[in-house]
Amino acid sequence: MRIFVPRDSVSVALGSDKLAAAIAAQAAERGVDVSIIRNGSRGLFWLEPLVEIETAQGRVGFGPMTLADVPGLFADNLAGHPKAVGLVEEIPFLAKQQRLTFARCGITDPLSLADYQAHDGFKGLEKARALEPAAICAAVKDSGLRGRGGAGFPTGIKWETVRTAKAEQKYIVCNADEGDSGTFADRLIIEADPFCLIEGMAIAGLAVGATRGYVYLRSEYPLAIQILREAIVIATEAGLLPNFALEVREGAGAYVCGEETALLDSLEGKRGMVRAKPPIPALQGLFGQPTVINNVLSLAAVPYILDAGAAAYAACGMGRSRGTMPVQLAGNIKHGGLFEIAFGITLGELINDIGGGTASGRPVRAVQAGGPLGAYFAPSQFDTPYDYEAFAARDGLIGHGGLVVFDDTVDMAHMARFAMEFCAHESCGKCTPCRIGSTRGMETLDKIMAGEKVAENTEILRDLCETMKFGSLCALGGFTPYPVVSALNLFPEDFGATPLPAAAE
Amino acid sequence: MTPDWDTSRAEGIIAKYLQLEGPMLPILHALQEEFGYINDDAIRLVAQTLNVSRAEVYGVVSFYHDFRQAPHGRHVLKICRAEACQSMGSEANAQKFLETLNLEWGGTTPDGRLTVESVYCLGLCACGPSAMLDGDLHARVDLQGLEALAGEAV
Ligand SMILES: Cc1cc2nc3c(=O)[nH]c(=O)nc-3n(C[C@H](O)[C@H](O)[C@H](O)COP(=O)(O)O)c2cc1C
Ligand code: FES
Numbered sequence: 001m002r003i004f005v006p007r008d009s010v011s012v013a014l015g016s017d018k019l020a021a022a023i024a025a026q027a028a029e030r031g032v033d034v035s036i037i038r039n040g041s042r043g044l045f046w047l048e049p050l051v052e053i054e055t056a057q058g059r060v061g062f063g064p065m066t067l068a069d070v071p072g073l074f075a076d077n078l079a080g081h082p083k084a085v086g087l088v089e090e091i092p093f094l095a096k097q098q099r100l101t102f103a104r105c106g107i108t109d110p111l112s113l114a115d116y117q118a119h120d121g122f123k124g125l126e127k128a129r130a131l132e133p134a135a136i137c138a139a140v141k142d143s144g145l146r147g148r149g150g151a152g153f154p155t156g157i158k159w160e161t162v163r164t165a166k167a168e169q170k171y172i173v174c175n176a177d178e179g180d181s182g183t184f185a186d187r188l189i190i191e192a193d194p195f196c197l198i199e200g201m202a203i204a205g206l207a208v209g210a211t212r213g214y215v216y217l218r219s220e221y222p223l224a225i226q227i228l229r230e231a232i233v234i235a236t237e238a239g240l241l242p243n244f245a246l247e248v249r250e251g252a253g254a255y256v257c258g259e260e261t262a263l264l265d266s267l268e269g270k271r272g273m274v275r276a277k278p279p280i281p282a283l284q285g286l287f288g289q290p291t292v293i294n295n296v297l298s299l300a301a302v303p304y305i306l307d308a309g310a311a312a313y314a315a316c317g318m319g320r321s322r323g324t325m326p327v328q329l330a331g332n333i334k335h336g337g338l339f340e341i342a343f344g345i346t347l348g349e350l351i352n353d354i355g356g357g358t359a360s361g362r363p364v365r366a367v368q369a370g371g372p373l374g375a376y377f378a379p380s381q382f383d384t385p386y387d388y389e390a391f392a393a394r395d396g397l398i399g400h401g402g403l404v405v406f407d408d409t410v411d412m413a414h415m416a417r418f419a420m421e422f423c424a425h426e427s428c429g430k431c432t433p434c435r436i437g438s439t440r441g442m443e444t445l446d447k448i449m450a451g452e453k454v455a456e457n458t459e460i461l462r463d464l465c466e467t468m469k470f471g472s473l474c475a476l477g478g479f480t481p482y483p484v485v486s487a488l489n490l491f492p493e494d495f496g497a498t499p500l501p502a503a504a505e
Numbered sequence: 506m507t508p509d510w511d512t513s514r515a516e517g518i519i520a521k522y523l524q525l526e527g528p529m530l531p532i533l534h535a536l537q538e539e540f541g542y543i544n545d546d547a548i549r550l551v552a553q554t555l556n557v558s559r560a561e562v563y564g565v566v567s568f569y570h571d572f573r574q575a576p577h578g579r580h581v582l583k584i585c586r587a588e589a590c591q592s593m594g595s596e597a598n599a600q601k602f603l604e605t606l607n608l609e610w611g612g613t614t615p616d617g618r619l620t621v622e623s624v625y626c627l628g629l630c631a632c633g634p635s636a637m638l639d640g641d642l643h644a645r646v647d648l649q650g651l652e653a654l655a656g657e658a659v
Pocket of ligand 1: 146147148151152153155175176178180255256257259260293294295296298299474475476
């Protein structure tokens, strides 16, 4: 009997290690021969820990499992188990997805090369080896892949710039700083399918002529660090990464180090200060050398693109948003988890149909899209299609794909203040609008919340937001105004002003 | 318990990282792991070895939230305060929890048993509120959950 017990951070945080031990003990006690596989999570987090048992019909799931549910796994009638959820692949949340990047996620043992190869692993790299570097860059460009870290810059164009730059040493840097609240896709792919990221980075190395790669991984992800380090050793020892030296570097708890130039400074051993651009990292990046810096998801999308072809990837999506996005449903949501889908699905479908509304059962009041620098959306805007341009048209951003749901108990003035507070806490301090503006913003919001000269102070706050937007060096100061202003516009009643008329709601 | 400062052991640790490109952060992480925090001796030694000024090293140590310049309690409980956990009521829980311990954020119990710190996202945002006790992750941690974790930290 094969039993799968996930080992990603969420499952472990919900007790999956103890569960695996209890299942092994129970099996030994009953004299049943089981092999326990520590797979990655499928990303159906509300069901975690989700234990799966292999049957002739496919893998059947049980979740969320507790220790008390373990003996029942050895009963005759599995379907009658109180936590039975049936065939996992038929759970609508999973069946409705288009998993291109996360295809293996939760299915395989993350550290089994044999599993990886049995599920199309390293086919993309093999195909890339047969291509000229320019052709690899062209394939990535033709796929329409845009950077998944937030800015949405076309990945193929970035690679082409590094490819044509002349230098002794070039670098591939993977941005795994994933500091946005409400996002966990980088963590999940690293913990559930680390070879996929390794393969993507190796392809990038071939495409631009880089022989060294770094993954800058946040220290808040200890399991991801451990799994990726192990995977790199395994791939290297198997001879799969000839002429490519890959290393994991641990962050040190600074959100701004997710910004690419601050990240490079941090890798070099300095304070994580944002650099003025130009020069762009593609020409003068790590240690002044041409550097591809990409988000985990951008790099992990590449093996599929090389294997299945750019056209297959580009066939999904809408407008200039091609391919799929691993959307992360988080916060106060009933069915939270990772939902990879072609661009074009609406925000409302994601929150209500897929996510099932709030976990608390109360009405949804607001959704923050794209992390701490992303705008709030109200249910009146749930017709917005998931698309870079459609979000931008509503002064919002897709960012790294996180959606954080709040129910009607949320105080939006408090959330606006938090946005300013977070910016003040995390500012690298190089530019004034971000460093000082965020503190002044916090103070002004305190006055508004205390009912002090509300109209005047609201004007001051809006004016300050304009200054931060246009005067900041990077998107930390530049985008903090988005959550603040969207909260002001959509929920004026929380700021002591008259509510919007019902029709506009 | 973390050991007292020992220059020769520190030199041994630093030596392991010197062949790296940009060894500063890996060295600081390793020293903190060994000695619990980065003291002035550590700053001086790192500056000497890497041939940079002490101000440079101090600047790095003080920039990153992870690096500490003073020891903390025997156990560290990090409670997530970012938006997704807030949407699940993390702040109210944390406030009550801190009140019962009579602590501020970053504070340590008088017996030196527990330090409570804030953290901004542990990547468990679909199963909040989240917390981390001495490097072990915990999800769906309500007020009782926080109290149970504090109880485990003896
Ligand atoms: C304050 C700030 C934080 C950021 N954090 C991240 C992050 O955690 N991960 C990431 O991939 N990009 C982050 N970015 C975006 C990066 O600067 C950069 O656009 C990205 O790494 C480029 O990779 P991509 O083209 O693959 O998206 C951040 C930007 C800013 C301004
Ligand atoms: S916001 Fe708390 S774990 Fe992400």
